Amino acid sequence: MYLRIGQLLLLSAVLFLSPSLPVPKYESVLAAPDANDSPEKQWTLRYTPSEDRVSRAKLEPETGAYLGAYVLQDDFIGQSMDRFNECTGRTHASFFKYVGYGKPFPVQWVRDVVKAGAFPHIAWEPNEGLDKVKDEDYLRRFARQAKASGVPILLRFASEMNGNWTAYSGNPELYKEKWRLVHDVFEQEAPNTAMLWSVLAMPEKPMADYYPGDDYVDWVGVNIYSVRYHNGDRNYAAHQEDPLDLLNAVYNRYSRTKPIAVSEFGASHYSATDGKTDVAFAAAKLKRFYGSLEQLYPRVKAVYYFDVNNTTAFNPARRVNDYSITGQQALLDTYKEATASDYYGARAASASDIAVKGNHGDTRRRKSYTFRGKLFESNGVVYADKSFFIDYLGLRLSRLPQGNNGSDGKERVRIERKKGHETIAVTTEVIRRSVEAGYNNSQGAAIRRKLQAIAVLETVRALGYEAAVVDTDIRIEE
Numbered sequence: 001m002y003l004r005i006g007q008l009l010l011l012s013a014v015l016f017l018s019p020s021l022p023v024p025k026y027e028s029v030l031a032a033p034d035a036n037d038s039p040e041k042q043w044t045l046r047y048t049p050s051e052d053r054v055s056r057a058k059l060e061p062e063t064g065a066y067l068g069a070y071v072l073q074d075d076f077i078g079q080s081m082d083r084f085n086e087c088t089g090r091t092h093a094s095f096f097k098y099v100g101y102g103k104p105f106p107v108q109w110v111r112d113v114v115k116a117g118a119f120p121h122i123a124w125e126p127n128e129g130l131d132k133v134k135d136e137d138y139l140r141r142f143a144r145q146a147k148a149s150g151v152p153i154l155l156r157f158a159s160e161m162n163g164n165w166t167a168y169s170g171n172p173e174l175y176k177e178k179w180r181l182v183h184d185v186f187e188q189e190a191p192n193t194a195m196l197w198s199v200l201a202m203p204e205k206p207m208a209d210y211y212p213g214d215d216y217v218d219w220v221g222v223n224i225y226s227v228r229y230h231n232g233d234r235n236y237a238a239h240q241e242d243p244l245d246l247l248n249a250v251y252n253r254y255s256r257t258k259p260i261a262v263s264e265f266g267a268s269h270y271s272a273t274d275g276k277t278d279v280a281f282a283a284a285k286l287k288r289f290y291g292s293l294e295q296l297y298p299r300v301k302a303v304y305y306f307d308v309n310n311t312t313a314f315n316p317a318r319r320v321n322d323y324s325i326t327g328q329q330a331l332l333d334t335y336k337e338a339t340a341s342d343y344y345g346a347r348a349a350s351a352s353d354i355a356v357k358g359n360h361g362d363t364r365r366r367k368s369y370t371f372r373g374k375l376f377e378s379n380g381v382v383y384a385d386k387s388f389f390i391d392y393l394g395l396r397l398s399r400l401p402q403g404n405n406g407s408d409g410k411e412r413v414r415i416e417r418k419k420g421h422e423t424i425a426v427t428t429e430v431i432r433r434s435v436e437a438g439y440n441n442s443q444g445a446a447i448r449r450k451l452q453a454i455a456v457l458e459t460v461r462a463l464g465y466e467a468a469v470v471d472t473d474i475r476i477e478e
Contacts, residue, residue, distance in 0.1 A: 043382055043472050044296060045371040045456065047392050050478040052367045057218045058194035059119075059152050059353045060259045060301055061346035065293070067339055068094035068121060068304035070264065073313075076326045081116040084307065087326045089336045093348045094154065096121035096263075096304055101132060105145035114151055119348045121154040121196070121304065123263075126178075130158075130168045133178040135185060143189035152192050152349040154302075156263055157182050159198035160223060162206045172209040179212040192354055194218040198263045201225075201246035202439070208253070220254040221263035222247060225306075225323070226285035229273045232320045236442050239281065243267075243289045245438025247297060248373030255299035256369055256392055265289060266306035266323030269331060273320060282325075283334040290338035298368060303344075305335070374451055376435045382474060383431055383453035389415060393476075395463070400427070413454070417463045426462040428454055 056062070069084055069092050077083035081095050095113050099106055099122055106122070113120045126133050133139070146153050157179060161169045168175060179197070186193050198221030199207050211217070224246045230236040243265070251260055267289075269282035293300045309322040325331040371392055374385035389395045396416040411430040416423055434448035441447055456474055460467045466477045 041377055041472050042372070043375040043377065043474065045375065045384060045388060045392075045474050045476065046368050047371070047476045048368045048478070054257060054367075057259050059154055059218070059349040061349070061353070064343045064346040065300055066093040066302040066346045066349070067344040068092055068096065068118075068302055069307055070096050070304060071307050072097055073308045074324055074326055076324065081113065081118065084326065085116070087332055088339075089332075090339055090344070092116075092118055093346055094118050094121050094302065094304070096123055096154075096156070098123045098125060100128075101126035102128065102138065105142050107145065107149070110149045110151065110153075117348060119152050119154070119350075120149075121156065121263075123156045123159060125166075125168075126158055127167050130171070130174050130178045133181065135181060139182070139185055140189060143186050143193075146186070146193055147190040149192075152194070152351065152354055153190070154196050154219070154261075154349075155186065155193045156196040156198050156221065159196075159221070159263065160200045161210050162199045162203060169206075172206070175210050176212045180216050183212070183216045192351070194354075196221050196261055196263065198222060198261065199250065201249070204249045207249070214257060217258065219261050219302075220250060220258045221261035221302075222250040223264035224262060224289075225265070225321075226267040226282070226289070227321055228268065228271050228278065228281060230442070232273045233442070234273055235444070236440075237444070238439065241439045243285055244292055244296065245373065247300075248438075251297055251299065252371055252374060252387070253391070255297075258299075259301040260297070260299050261302040261304070262300060263302075263304055264306045265303060266308070266321070268321035268323055269325075269328060270311065270322035271320065272311055279328055279330050282323075282328075282331055286325075286331065286334045287338050290335070290344075294341055294343040296370060296372065298370060301346075373438070374435065374449060374453075375456075376433060376451070376453070378431070378433070381458070382456050383433070383451075384456050385451040385453050386413075386430070388456075389454060389459070393417075393460075393465075415454075415459065415463065419464055424463050426459060428459050428462075430454060 067090055071077065071081055071084045072079050077087060085091050095116070095118050097106055097109055097120070101124060110120045158168045158175065160166050161175055163169060183195050186195065195217055196219040197212060197217045201222055201224045224243055226241065226243045228237070228239045230238045254260065267282040267285035269279045270277045290303065293303065306323050307325060309324045310318045310320060311322050313319050325335055369392060371384065371388045374387065376383055386397060390397060398414050400412050400414060412427050413430050414425060414427050416425045431453045432451070433453055434450050437447040437449050439447055457467050460476050468475050
């Protein structure tokens with residue numbers, strides 16, 4: 001499922017942007033780290049605003065995350081949602097189904113989902129291309145049937161558009177036009193639906209080009225797979241990848257304003273690439289991923305397990321990995337343990353979760369936001385990419401006029417924070433560095449992300465924030 005060609009990274013043309021400027025372009029880089037960097041620590045920035053007025057999205061749970069799954073290709077349990085719940089010992093809040101654009105609305109399947117105590121998530125795919133997506137009878141009828149179902153629906157339209165294997169990739173402007181059309185029709189005809197825009201974890205570079213805009217997206221999602229080899233290639237090893245690293249690009253960019261869904265997650269315990277079974281590999285990835293989200297990625301509000309043995313898939317090109325867990329007791333035990341937290345106890349979405357869109361967040365509850373993967377430590381100082389200061393703290397960064405960078409020739413930037421009627425401003429150094437993204441390219445070389453970074457503690461304290469270091473957390477409060 002991985003056909004990656006490039007990975008995310010930081011600003012190409014504009015050096016420093018205010019939050020009101022257009023979304024920057026991203027680029028991939030391969031570069032060496034600085035000799036004084038400390039790569040072994042995985043730092044987390046945890047920001048808690050004094051008041052949070054970010055609205056709850058449609059269907060977003062008030063607390064915790066929905067536990068979801070895809071079971072419609074698991075013959076071991078007869079494709080049964082109830083059997084999956086029994087095997088895993090967890091009542092899942094949501095299940096999903098793929099529906100090709102042009103196919104009928106899955107009326108009976110939606111009823112079956114509700115009967116299983118869950119709400120439906122439909123992955124609606126225009127597999128014959130975007131030209132088929134028009135404001136005509138089929139689109140309107142599908143939307144009206146969604147409304148007639150009487151239940152909340154998470155609608156994932158045209159996902160994985162960032163890869164060249166979909167019939168709707170390659171033309172970002174047309175994609176956004178069609179997405180907005182679908183959004184507007186469903187807003188008119190089926191207000192019980194929430195729109196989920198979802199990418200594959202890689203390639204990262206094209207992602208932002210396809211984003212339709214905050215006004216047209218309720219949730220942002222990402223599909224993540226832990227495999228021992230990419231693309232069925234023994235020379236393209238992936239066993240060392242941390243699945244959390246595959247979440248960082250989407251999470252850092254969108255979680256400040258949108259709930260995040262891991263719309264598909266799978267960990268392979270068998271690879272046809274080398275014909276070997278490795279249950280311990282899958283168990284470790286399951287434990288690492290599900291066991292870490294609550295503390296490290298609290299804006300993840302839904303996780304769907306891809307319970308499929310792809311080695312029996314209809315498409316021969318997909319017959320590489322077995323992600324199913326129901327036939328492996330060790331994986332079932334690991335899944336039960338990893339999802340035992342109350343964090344995964346969010347009930348199935350209901351009508352009350354639809355009505356919250358547009359309401360202000362509860363300012364009495366203080367919510368934390370996290371930022372990972374674009375950090376490094378050098379000479380005992382922790383640096384974060386400037387996107388944290390812009391996107392998370394909402395600060396204004398501006399380049400100093402030429403010639404004002406100091407006698408040492410170091411690059412500096414002015415940072416401004418509005419605090420009531422007061423403006424606090426500091427001038428600080430910028431360090432250009434690359435950090436590991438957590439995975440390799442097809443030639444086995446580590447992909448590195450190029451950052452324009454600023455010292456965290458010194459800067460936020462100078463701007464009037466409270467900041468403390470707890471282990472590998474840097475906790476920032478207003």
